[in-house]
Amino acid sequence: MAGNTSNKQGSAVTAVNVAHIAGLNTLGISLVRVDYAPNGQNPPHIHPRATEILTVLEGSLYVGFVTSNPENKLFAKFLNKGDVFVFPQGLIHFQFNLGTNKAVAIAALSSKNPGVITVNNAVFGSKPSISDDILAKAFQVDKNIVDNIQNEKLLYGYVN
Structure with missing residues (x-):
């Protein structure tokens, strides 16, 4: 189901992890669905215990991550429906809907409890x-x- 994006960020993150499905315990995976209003974002954040792979299901997104010190290099890309992007564990990353229509993405994370x-x-x-x-x-x-x-x-x- 679509998340409610009528908030300051213009996004809704719906998590599916071990707290929601006990059967994920010991499997080392979790998922999130992210809904984005036009100009909505999933603001800069970190998953301390997981790498994330994001797939755009609908719309388009500008996404990126920043390497750690001292480089602090931004790796960013414009993604369209069907495109995939990987965010390495523990690095600051974000997603932003530059489009005029809603966008939807699903992300798999390499931990039953990735943290945010x-x-x-x-x-x-x-x-x-x-x-x-x-x-x-x-x-x-x-x-x-x-x-x-x-x-x-x-x-x-x-x-x-």
Whole structure:
């Protein structure tokens, strides 16, 4: 079934893992369906325990991942229906629907419990909060910008 994409990200991730199907225990796999509204995204995130292979079922997506330090090289591609892309384990990656129609993808992950760390939620939504001074210096922005991002996260409570 299609996920509800009427949220700030314009996407819905529907997971099928060991928490949903106990029979996946010890098999080392899980799946997700991702629905994207036009201009919807699955924001930058990491799966600490799995490699992901994504197949576009409908629409088109701009996808990519960033290698780790010191290169921090972006590998990105435009995908259409039937195209496949692999995101290596533990690397920051994303998907974005540039199209004017909805898009749907399915992803297989190489773990019964791949985990997910959404970068913006981890950095700007931690409890307790990371100090504004630390974040402002890390991102080279004014503290007011950090405050605005953190306040919006608290106000809307948005997550992936």
